[in-house]
Amino acid sequence: MIKETLLDTDELILEMMEHLTSGSGKNLRAMLLLASAMDRDGFVPRDAVIAGAAVEILHLATLVHDDVIDEAEIRRGHASLQKQFGKKEAVICGDYLFCISLAMVAEISNHYSQKLNVYTQAMTKICLGELRQFKHNSDTELSVMNYLKIIAGKTSALFSLAMYSGAIINECSDKEARFMGRIGYNMGMAFQILDDCADYESDVAATKKTVKHDLAEEVVTLPLIYAFLKKPELKHHIRRQQLSPGEINEIIAEVVKVGGVSMARDVAEKYYLKTKKMINTLTEDNKKLLMNEILGRIWKVEN
Amino acid sequence: MIKETLLDTDELILEMMEHLTSGSGKNLRAMLLLASAMDRDGFVPRDAVIAGAAVEILHLATLVHDDVIDEAEIRRGHASLQKQFGKKEAVICGDYLFCISLAMVAEISNHYSQKLNVYTQAMTKICLGELRQFKHNSDTELSVMNYLKIIAGKTSALFSLAMYSGAIINECSDKEARFMGRIGYNMGMAFQILDDCADYESDVAATKKTVKHDLAEEVVTLPLIYAFLKKPELKHHIRRQQLSPGEINEIIAEVVKVGGVSMARDVAEKYYLKTKKMINTLTEDNKKLLMNEILGRIWKVEN
Numbered sequence: 001m002i003k004e005t006l007l008d009t010d011e012l013i014l015e016m017m018e019h020l021t022s023g024s025g026k027n028l029r030a031m032l033l034l035a036s037a038m039d040r041d042g043f044v045p046r047d048a049v050i051a052g053a054a055v056e057i058l059h060l061a062t063l064v065h066d067d068v069i070d071e072a073e074i075r076r077g078h079a080s081l082q083k084q085f086g087k088k089e090a091v092i093c094g095d096y097l098f099c100i101s102l103a104m105v106a107e108i109s110n111h112y113s114q115k116l117n118v119y120t121q122a123m124t125k126i127c128l129g130e131l132r133q134f135k136h137n138s139d140t141e142l143s144v145m146n147y148l149k150i151i152a153g154k155t156s157a158l159f160s161l162a163m164y165s166g167a168i169i170n171e172c173s174d175k176e177a178r179f180m181g182r183i184g185y186n187m188g189m190a191f192q193i194l195d196d197c198a199d200y201e202s203d204v205a206a207t208k209k210t211v212k213h214d215l216a217e218e219v220v221t222l223p224l225i226y227a228f229l230k231k232p233e234l235k236h237h238i239r240r241q242q243l244s245p246g247e248i249n250e251i252i253a254e255v256v257k258v259g260g261v262s263m264a265r266d267v268a269e270k271y272y273l274k275t276k277k278m279i280n281t282l283t284e285d286n287k288k289l290l291m292n293e294i295l296g297r298i299w300k301v302e303n
Numbered sequence: 304m305i306k307e308t309l310l311d312t313d314e315l316i317l318e319m320m321e322h323l324t325s326g327s328g329k330n331l332r333a334m335l336l337l338a339s340a341m342d343r344d345g346f347v348p349r350d351a352v353i354a355g356a357a358v359e360i361l362h363l364a365t366l367v368h369d370d371v372i373d374e375a376e377i378r379r380g381h382a383s384l385q386k387q388f389g390k391k392e393a394v395i396c397g398d399y400l401f402c403i404s405l406a407m408v409a410e411i412s413n414h415y416s417q418k419l420n421v422y423t424q425a426m427t428k429i430c431l432g433e434l435r436q437f438k439h440n441s442d443t444e445l446s447v448m449n450y451l452k453i454i455a456g457k458t459s460a461l462f463s464l465a466m467y468s469g470a471i472i473n474e475c476s477d478k479e480a481r482f483m484g485r486i487g488y489n490m491g492m493a494f495q496i497l498d499d500c501a502d503y504e505s506d507v508a509a510t511k512k513t514v515k516h517d518l519a520e521e522v523v524t525l526p527l528i529y530a531f532l533k534k535p536e537l538k539h540h541i542r543r544q545q546l547s548p549g550e551i552n553e554i555i556a557e558v559v560k561v562g563g564v565s566m567a568r569d570v571a572e573k574y575y576l577k578t579k580k581m582i583n584t585l586t587e588d589n590k591k592l593l594m595n596e597i598l599g600r601i602w603k604v605e606n
Contacts, residue, residue, distance in 0.1 A: 010431050013430075013431065013434055041566060058555075065394055065395070066399060068394060069390075069391040069394055069395070087372075088437055089370040089434065089437060091368055091372055091394060092368070092372070092430050092433050092434050092437075093434075094398075094430070095368060095397075095398075095401070095426075095430050096427065096430040096434075098398070098426075099423055099426040099430055100427065102423045102426070103406060103420065103423035103424065106412075106420050106422070106423050107420070109409075110413075111411075116404065117408070117409050118403055119411070120405045120406035120409050121403040121406065123398075123401075123405070124399065124403065124406065127395050127396075127398050127399040127402055128313050128316065128393045128399070130398075131316055131395050131396075131399075132390065134391055134392060134395075214579060219470040232450065270507040
């Protein structure tokens with residue numbers, strides 16, 4: 001569905017779309033939406049497939065703009081769009097993906113009165129999350145609380161949106177839908193913290209993300225925050241303008257050594273356990289099974 | 304309304320919003336929407352005010368991203384957002400403006416079944432128009448037809464959207480609304496061609512746009528296309544990588560001299576007259592008057 005939608009497009013942008021669909025995303029957000037939209041008999045409405053694709057395309061739009069912003073060269077194991085086609089093209093391609101995603105939501109939104117608002121609200125949150133992140137780049141005084149606020153906007157807003165919309169499509173009550181949204185929120189938190197830990201532990205090949213480490217952009221994440229608490233001298237490294245690859249490796253080793261990563265993992269585990277507990281209160285077995293599987297996959301891949 | 308909406312925001316982005324609202328836009332698109340939404344008694348529904356602001360904010364979003372893409376330093380007489388706050392911030396700020404605009408449309412869209420689609424379709428057209436423009440940068444063989452296609456997407460799509468949505472809000476039939484949309488389309492074409500002519504005639508202070516001339520970005524517009532037809536040797540200048548200010552001034556003088564600008568103005572006049580004729584078929588006097596005034600202002604300011 002995602003691939004088909006992206007490739008059914010104006011020839012002007014086809015080449016970029018082909019490039020984007022050649023990478024391998026995990027489609028976690030779409031899977032969550034589908035799981036949330038599934039009824040007791042395991043049936044998933046067609047609208048959920050459309051909404052799931054819309055959420056993934058929205059995610060892709062944010063990735064394309066992220067890569068422009070970070071000047072990333074690799075994304076999902078391929079050259080990033082901006083590397084391959086140029087920055088200007090990537091900015092517009094991101095806008096175009098936003099449009100497609102919205103058009104898909106608009107297509108189904110009239111079946112669900114007023115609920116489209118959630119979608120635009122989530123988009124706004126994501127933008128603010130990104131901005132908040134920039135504002136705290138190189139900020140060695142970033143608190144755990146503010147870090148959590150950043151990733152709540154950047155990542156959890158979309159996970160939450162996926163779960164909430166799925167429930168709405170499954171004709172759940174607003175209360176039930178909001179509960180699903182909270183499951184998504186907590187899962188998103190666990191996912192992002194684990195992802196930030198992975199940046200301190202794996203090499204480029206494994207994360208398939210970018211050759212640039214968070215540290216190269218001076219993005220302060222949880223492992224680093226905890227490392228600062230343990231060893232404040234580390235802060236001096238970050239105040240410099242541009243870190244060399246050697247320095248980055250040194251800081252990474254230090255962050256691992258002083259326990260920054262394992263402390264961050266403990267926080268991720270709390271969100272993981274909270275999510276698991278919430279999933280297990282669900283009465284529908286199909287849904288419970290599928291969501292636990294997705295949660296397990298996040299925990300395993302990122303852990 | 305536009306100012307209030309933009310300033311009623313998260314403090315994270317407030318400074319950028321303040322910067323944006325300090326410039327002076329002409330709000331042409333909002334005015335067209337309001338005119339189109341006005342009923343026989345001159346009454347304009349509240350939804351039209353929201354939709355008008357949404358259209359201007361969408362326009363602002365495209366300007367912010369345009370400035371990132373063109374590396375423009377001036378916009379609406381002030382430093383461009385990307386110059387003032389940085390490129391990264393500007394990319395996200397543009398995304399944020401898209402979100403606000405959409406949220407406003409979503410707020411009113413449930414009053415008008417399914418019509419939101421037009422909005423996302425117009426957004427998609429604008430993106431494709433922009434892409435088409437890049438593709439033809441430095442393209443000395445760009446045909447008049449393809450130039451018109453570019454500006455139809457880039458500019459007329461939004462003018463058309465404004466007029467169409469206004470009519471829908473005024474509870475016109477779809478046929479009437481489509482007619483209004485076509486008025487907007489033709490007005491947009493006249494506006495953009497005149498704007499492209501102005502780039503060959505005025506200095507920075509007058510256009511309040513950007514210190515960079517279209518030629519600096521090797522954007523090929525109608526006056527240049529006609530000049531190529533009259534004097535094909537001019538093409539050789541464009542095939543070079545980066546034009547010096549001296550060369551730009553030389554080409555500008557040449558384009559004016561061989562009649563490129565006046566030929567382009569003739570095309571703009573055709574669209575102007577067509578628009579005028581269509582407006583004059585309207586039966587509502589209030590509306591006719593207001594639209595003729597807006598059209599007259601475009602013709603006067605840009606002519």
